Amino acid sequence: MTDAPDEVADLVPDDVPYSVPWRVATLVARVRETATAMTLELDVPGWRGAMAGQHVDVRLTAEDGYSAQRSYSLASPASMGAPGPASERVALTVQVVDDGEVSPYLTEDLQVGDLLELRGPIGNWFVWHPTDARPVQLVAGGSGLVPLMSMARTHVERGSSAPMRLLVSVRSPADALYADELDGLGPGVEVTRVWTRSGPPAWAGPVGRVSSELLAAACVPPDESPRVFVCGPTAFVEAVADALVDLGHDADLIRTERFGPTGT
């Protein structure tokens, strides 16, 4: 989507509305989620709200002018359509990528009071609207939980009546994002965890990757025509989406987001 002249539109990535400006955000809080993941709460003057599932671009510029840009999903619940005055606060959860350029800086070096550039919200495809009462299935791999957590938080905050299930694949309890909050989401959002390396103490269930059998057992059945959102590393997203189609889910109802490398 763009409202730019044609010759400029060619320079703009497809899913970045041309009119979305860069804004200067201030880090107001850092919340440690795990040893390798941090939630960054940012004040963004002029922020006009977002839908659950959207992301932002973050741009860091060094003193010598070198700049790097990456995408991060919004962890905060949808603010568009929320009652009350528009909030200018957004939350991102960043998982460190070993040897990464931007994620170690965001999680370890950026301090409260520091500034960064941010633009968004971006993406109108991977979004869930709390006014949609149809069943929803969320499937997260690793930090792919972030935009799905925004959907689950929106579901709770708006008192949605849509049946929602969340399947989270995570290496071990030490890597689990939002662990306590997921346990307390309440009956409106049914959470199932899959441990791929090791489970909690006394865990007697299976340990391993998400399988077709597990998807069949834990997900909203295909005959209920759930809207499905799958997010995580590319290989995870492709394997899960393929398995869901094989299980009878309508491919047109499955939306995916891949957390592959981005930016420059």
Ligand SMILES: Cc1cc2nc3c(=O)[nH]c(=O)nc-3n(C[C@H](O)[C@H](O)[C@H](O)COP(=O)(O)OP(=O)(O)OC[C@H]3O[C@@H](n4cnc5c(N)ncnc54)[C@H](O)[C@@H]3O)c2cc1C
């Ligand atoms: C739409 C979108 C939303 C995203 N949302 C989030 C989010 O909410 N939280 C979050 O932590 N990340 C998110 N990401 C990933 C994020 O944009 C960066 O790719 C990630 O933080 C790594 O950046 P880096 O500069 O640290 O690593 P880089 O310097 O870009 O890469 C270092 C090395 O790691 C590899 N690599 C890069 N990214 C990844 C990755 N995601 N997984 C595995 N290996 C990788 C590279 O190929 C390279 O070998 C999102 C990506 C997209 C496209």
